[in-house]
Amino acid sequence: MRQASEAAWANPSSIHRAGRAAKALVERARVAVAGSIGAQAADVIFAGGGTEACNLAVLGLAHDLPPDSEILTTEVEHPAVERALQSLQARGVRLRRLPLPGGRAPAREVFAGWLEERTRLAVIQWVNHETGSILPVEAYAQACAERGIPLVVDASQAYGKLPVDVARLGASAVVLTSSKIGGPTGASALWLERCRELAPLIHGGAQERGRRPGTPDVLALVGFGAAAAQVPARLTAMQGLAPLRDSLEQAAQAAGGHVNGAAGPRVATVTNVSFRGWRGEILVAALDLEGLCASSGAACSSGLGAPSPVLTAMYPEAPWRAESALRLSLGPTTQPHEITHASEILRRVLARAPAP
Amino acid sequence: MRVLVAMSGGVDSSVAAALLAEQGHDLVGVTFHLWDAQGEDKVGRCCAPEDRDDARRTAEHIGFPHYVIDERAAFRSHVVEPFLDSYLGGTTPAPCVACNQHVKVTRLIELADRFGCDVVATGHYARVESSEDGTARLLRGRDLHKDQSYFLYGVPQRVLERLRFPLGDLTKDRTRAEGVRLGVPNAQKPDSQELCFVPDGDVGGFVERERQVSQRGEVRDREGQLVGEHQGIYRFTVGQRRGLGLGGGPARYVLRVLPEDNTVVVGEDGDLFARQCETTSVAWCGPAPEAPFEAQVRVRYRHAPAAARVIPTARGFVAEFAEPQRAITPGQAAVVYRGDEVVGGGIIA
Numbered sequence: 106m107r108q109a110s111e112a113a114w115a116n117p118s119s120i121h122r123a124g125r126a127a128k129a130l131v132e133r134a135r136v137a138v139a140g141s142i143g144a145q146a147a148d149v150i151f152a153g154g155g156t157e158a159c160n161l162a163v164l165g166l167a168h169d170l171p172p173d174s175e176i177l178t179t180e181v182e183h184p185a186v187e188r189a190l191q192s193l194q195a196r197g198v199r200l201r202r203l204p205l206p207g208g209r210a211p212a213r214e215v216f217a218g219w220l221e222e223r224t225r226l227a228v229i230q231w232v233n234h235e236t237g238s239i240l241p242v243e244a245y246a247q248a249c250a251e252r253g254i255p256l257v258v259d260a261s262q263a264y265g266k267l268p269v270d271v272a273r274l275g276a277s278a279v280v281l282t283s284s285k286i287g288g289p290t291g292a293s294a295l296w297l298e299r300c301r302e303l304a305p306l307i308h309g310g311a312q313e314r315g316r317r318p319g320t321p322d323v324l325a326l327v328g329f330g331a332a333a334a335q336v337p338a339r340l341t342a343m344q345g346l347a348p349l350r351d352s353l354e355q356a357a358q359a360a361g362g363h364v365n366g367a368a369g370p371r372v373a374t375v376t377n378v379s380f381r382g383w384r385g386e387i388l389v390a391a392l393d394l395e396g397l398c399a400s401s402g403a404a405c406s407s408g409l410g411a412p413s414p415v416l417t418a419m420y421p422e423a424p425w426r427a428e429s430a431l432r433l434s435l436g437p438t439t440q441p442h443e444i445t446h447a448s449e450i451l452r453r454v455l456a457r458a459p460a461p
Numbered sequence: 462m463r464v465l466v467a468m469s470g471g472v473d474s475s476v477a478a479a480l481l482a483e484q485g486h487d488l489v490g491v492t493f494h495l496w497d498a499q500g501e502d503k504v505g506r507c508c509a510p511e512d513r514d515d516a517r518r519t520a521e522h523i524g525f526p527h528y529v530i531d532e533r534a535a536f537r538s539h540v541v542e543p544f545l546d547s548y549l550g551g552t553t554p555a556p557c558v559a560c561n562q563h564v565k566v567t568r569l570i571e572l573a574d575r576f577g578c579d580v581v582a583t584g585h586y587a588r589v590e591s592s593e594d595g596t597a598r599l600l601r602g603r604d605l606h607k608d609q610s611y612f613l614y615g616v617p618q619r620v621l622e623r624l625r626f627p628l629g630d631l632t633k634d635r636t637r638a639e640g641v642r643l644g645v646p647n648a649q650k651p652d653s654q655e656l657c658f659v660p661d662g663d664v665g666g667f668v669e670r671e672r673q674v675s676q677r678g679e680v681r682d683r684e685g686q687l688v689g690e691h692q693g694i695y696r697f698t699v700g701q702r703r704g705l706g707l708g709g710g711p712a713r714y715v716l717r718v719l720p721e722d723n724t725v726v727v728g729e730d731g732d733l734f735a736r737q738c739e740t741t742s743v744a745w746c747g748p749a750p751e752a753p754f755e756a757q758v759r760v761r762y763r764h765a766p767a768a769a770r771v772i773p774t775a776r777g778f779v780a781e782f783a784e785p786q787r788a789i790t791p792g793q794a795a796v797v798y799r800g801d802e803v804v805g806g807g808i809i810a
Contacts, residue, residue, distance in 0.1 A: 383575070386528075386530065386531065387530065387572065387575055388575075390526075390528040390530070390576065391575050391576050391577070393526065393528075394489060394526060394576055394577065395577075454575075454577075457574055457575055457577065458574065458575055
């Protein structure tokens with residue numbers, strides 16, 4: 106990105122030398138992102154952050170749905186998807202939400218049973234952003250394809266943790282974000298099945314073939330591309346993470362925690378644990394003071410002050426889980442000594458107010 | 462020693478934090494989100510987002526961690542609902558007393574435990590001192606105009622021991638000067654004077670909206686004669702003159718509010734004076750006294766302590782004043798002092 110900032114400060118839409126240099130960098134990044142998901146560069150649209158890409162996918166594909174349409178989604182989507190879908194209700198579009206009790210996603214047959222005559226679109230996350238629960242989106246894509254229903258897969262949390270290949274996946278649109286694979290924030294991509302129409306959210310020039318006008322953040326896209334090129338190495342490193350996550354999770358349980366989302370398969374990069382008698386935001390602050398950075402609910406929703414809607418949906422009979430959840434994340438550079446240190450901090454802080 | 466500093470975003474708590482940092486303490490700043498401000502006049506009063514941001518900027522300038530903690534539910538149940546109940550019951554609440562004791566101080570001590578802090582510091586103009594036997598004594602702030610000990614009378618011993626008031630010996634002017642000296646970002650910000658949760662100071666409108674009521678009633682004099690009409694008993698407090706709409710003649714003031722009859726009773730200035738008051742819901746700073754004693758009692762925040770004989774009762778205490786006091790108001794706190802020291806207090810019945 107530093108190199109790019111010297112060479113490519115210009116507007117990539119300009120035809121002079123500096124502009125062409127910038128454009129070349131953007132297109133190189135596009136090739137890298139496309140290559141990392143087995144796609145053609147021409148089918149990759151760059152956008153700002155992941156929230157924007159989710160909105161573009163949902164609203165862009167739903168723009169001309171007839172008023173009595175139904176959209177199938179889940180109870181545990183990221184706010185960028187859930188709120189975008191809710192905005193369609195003003196037009197009369199109905200939303201149906203699949204439950205994931207305890208984090209267990211429904212099997213293909215159950216999913217297929219939720220697809221109705223009026224279902225015109227399905228929007229499903231691949232990996233849950235709070236618990237790491239994995240949904241069988243390939244199987245869902247087959248069920249959707251059989252009925253001619255376009256499926257948008259929010260792969261924000263899957264990309265870099267599970268292999269993503271658009272041909273194997275069989276979805277109509279896939280959302281990827283840079284910040285989840287170690288790239289800069291503010292850059293994301295929407296892969297779109299060829300010849301599928303997309304209404305733009307933003308109106309302006311002709312960038313991204315009119316689907317996402319506006320001069321791009323060249324530096325962020327360069328960073329995104331560089332991170333995409335590292336995805337294979339990242340996937341390899343992920344394999345070593347499960348034992349570290351399990352060790353941390355056991356320490357959390359020993360300190361009085363209850364794991365969330367373990368009823369189904371999960372990625373190995375996250376543990377989501379609830380501690381009865383603590384409020385999530387207070388536990389996060391207490392751990393922060395000791396040098397352990399954690400989250401309660403999604404970082405995106407931590408300004409909202411409400412307990413995690415994902416955990417409320419996964420455990421409707423246990424609201425204390427949503428109120429007291431702690432999310433700890435691991436990455437390809439996480440070391441065993443960090444797990445040991447984090448476990449010790451958890452033990453020490455939680456001892457200050459043991460569970461009732 | 463790790464110190465939890467309560468920061469409202471106002472000058473006082475920001476300067477308190479800055480002084481503690483200058484003394485070399487390890488600080489953790491906390492701002493409570495107590496209420497969502499609505500209405501036109503959102504800036505410069507507690508609980509607007511700008512105030513939380515002022516606290517954050519002070520913490521960032523000085524260099525210590527700062528967190529915003531959501532206590533809206535506790536504030537609603539311990540302060541706002543009792544406030545509404547009180548007005549509808551014909552009394553005049555002291556919400557700052559309820560807030561300081563049941564929300565702020567209580568929750569701050571609990572947070573201090575969870576954050577591994579030994580003590581809690583606030584920007585109150587009050588003082589805590591240790592007496593010879595180790596008990597903590599609550600005293601008036603040196604600036605008697607700003608003294609806020611009135612609101613803290615019910616704080617129990619074990620909590621008082623852990624409270625620190627860096628501004629206790631300062632005047633307001635000195636606080637602002639220290640703020641400028643220490644580079645506190647909002648040192649020139651005006652003080653918030655009104656209730657933090659009532660938009661534009663309109664209590665009557667607030668009660669009507671929150672409880673969906675609208676109750677006209679009668680205004681009568683002491684003889685029971687009808688003299689006018691009122692737009693809701695919650696718009697009146699003992700000693701009030703405005704809003705009665707009684708036209709000319711001698712000035713008349715609210716003497717009593719009768720919720721059972723939905724009536725406001727008015728009289729003349731001389732009728733407002735009384736020699737005694739009785740309290741319930743009493744809290745004593747030390748062991749509860751058993752025998753009557755001489756002290757000074759404040760019957761509202763804006764009241765200089767008046768000499769009185771304090772007689773403990775089963776429910777609380779009776780204060781018999783040396784001189785008649787004007788407009789003693791049910792629902793307000795009566796706080797007992799011995800010189801500068803707070804002995805205890807209760808709610809006027």
